[in-house]
Amino acid sequence: MAAVLAVGGCATLQKSRDRIVQSPPRCEDQTAQIYFEADSADVSSEGRAVLMQAASNASGCAVRAVSVLGLADAAGDPNANFELSRRRAQSVTAALAAARLPPAEFRVAAAGQAGATNPDGKAAVLRRRADVILHLATPK
Template sequence: MKVSTIVAITIGAGLAVSGCASSSNPRDRIVKATAACDDITVQIYFEPDSAEVTKEGRAVLSQAATQAKPCKVDRVLVLGLADAVGAPAANLEISKQRAASVTRTLEAIGLPAAEFDLAAAGQSGAVTAGGDPRPLRRRADVTVELSAR
């Protein structure tokens, strides 16, 4: 057999095989989505002088709990914050109450956490270096640390 005939047969066979591979069922190419167990961070805002989780805050926490369902919840970090208005001791107390209120809400929603880690910063960091109050400080920062099951 001539070399050119062997080359032609080899190329023809390669094209035939590649043609078969491209005619597979499109469903074979669907990739099953896996649960992304990346940490979730949300902020829950409060009314002035209040530690009660609002309806909107509860909805945000519920969404986070739903997103975390397919994963293992390793730890939940909750940091209560306050603005610069009022006495520092009162601001520290309300930031503690905000962290506790968010934690109770997460437990009521049914978020299974191995550990809840609460902290309160009060008004610490509520004012810029120039003396201006930072906006949106009446909140709790929540981080849900996740891992794959």
């Protein structure tokens, strides 16, 4: 019985300590991919949820930069696909700002359909997206 009480007392002390002592946030770079419907640059509710979670995970960290690369698949006109990928990158950037991401330098780029086909000529899968990298650091 005494051993059970001793172990139970340790657990209570650990819980009390956890309420007082908080671990510093893990400030490692984060990557997210936001997918789009065909011919759309609108960030879906699922995409907004992913960006909100990324912004939340970055709280407590220094955000050194944010890289956003808009992509498109190989279907259609290359110029239209480049413009679509540019709009996707801009939409994701605006959604990140709305998610209250800490201020940061944004590096926004568009690739259009470049790289949308494999060397054997087949379409690369899941190209209707924007790739996001949050470059994080431990605050000083």
